[in-house]
Amino acid sequence: MNSKVATAVICTVLLLNLGGAAPLPAQEEPSEQPIVLTLPDAIQMALERNYDLQIADSITQEAKAAYGEAAAADRFQLNFEGAYLRLGPVASMTLPPELGGGAIKLGEDNTWNYGTSAYKSLYSAGRNEALRALARVGSAAAELNAATARRQIALATTELFCGIVQTQGLLGVAEQNEHRAHEQFQIAAARVAAGAAPQFDRLRAEVEVANAHQGVIAARTAVATAQSQLKNLLAIDVARPIEIEAPAQPVLLAVDWYACRELASQTREEIKIAQQ
Numbered sequence: 001m002n003s004k005v006a007t008a009v010i011c012t013v014l015l016l017n018l019g020g021a022a023p024l025p026a027q028e029e030p031s032e033q034p035i036v037l038t039l040p041d042a043i044q045m046a047l048e049r050n051y052d053l054q055i056a057d058s059i060t061q062e063a064k065a066a067y068g069e070a071a072a073a074d075r076f077q078l079n080f081e082g083a084y085l086r087l088g089p090v091a092s093m094t095l096p097p098e099l100g101g102g103a104i105k106l107g108e109d110n111t112w113n114y115g116t117s118a119y120k121s122l123y124s125a126g127r128n129e130a131l132r133a134l135a136r137v138g139s140a141a142a143e144l145n146a147a148t149a150r151r152q153i154a155l156a157t158t159e160l161f162c163g164i165v166q167t168q169g170l171l172g173v174a175e176q177n178e179h180r181a182h183e184q185f186q187i188a189a190a191r192v193a194a195g196a197a198p199q200f201d202r203l204r205a206e207v208e209v210a211n212a213h214q215g216v217i218a219a220r221t222a223v224a225t226a227q228s229q230l231k232n233l234l235a236i237d238v239a240r241p242i243e244i245e246a247p248a249q250p251v252l253l254a255v256d257w258y259a260c261r262e263l264a265s266q267t268r269e270e271i272k273i274a275q276q
Helices: 002-020 039-049 051-074 127-193 199-234 257-267 269-275
Strands: 035-037 077-086 092-094 103-105 110-119 242-244
Touching (some): 039 127
Antiparallel strands (some): 077 110, 092 103
16 A cells, blocks of 8 residues: 555655656747838938839949040050069179279169159040030930839839728728628528528528639738739838828829920920930
């Protein structure tokens, strides 16, 4: 009897020790906070972080530098050149006493060469003027391309942003349709169970639920695809979540076509360049 009690006590102690040694559940790491974007924020981020626009701006700076180089051909130029050469210890020769004695170095340890030159083009047969005109056109074209790229990026950002807002609205409609299909299925199932409706009504309700669920999946896929495209345009990590704040409802304005045409002719860069 005592041996049975002792065995039970030992088993109890072993179970308590094993239970105390159980590992603690792993704590979940906090998820990364989503980036909240409004339409002006998205456009500003795209203009600051888009690589194509940075390349276009670099090409514009290069074209302006080329114009400055072409314009400098007719200006007064002053050049300075210098060179230093170290030959190291050079050999020396000792004269005999009858020649006065002493040592003579056969060369110099260091050699310095420097000078200045001035240049002014007096006549180039129109070559310098043609180079300046060509560089001016190249600089204006680079500025136009950069401005066009900036507008295209802003337009693409606006289209993707509004596309996400639209797909999110369609997702809400699809989820409402799925909820309504589930309600219709429950009603049809209750009517069939009560014998007030044929089995076909239940099957039709099941098909409508499946179709509604498929619509929800398609809408969610469209939202994820549009968000991925916007992240790619804004140079945001694809795994980073984002939240879109829908803009306010637009206000309809009366547009004067002639005033818009006049404003466009005054502000478009390509028209200004063509007039020059």
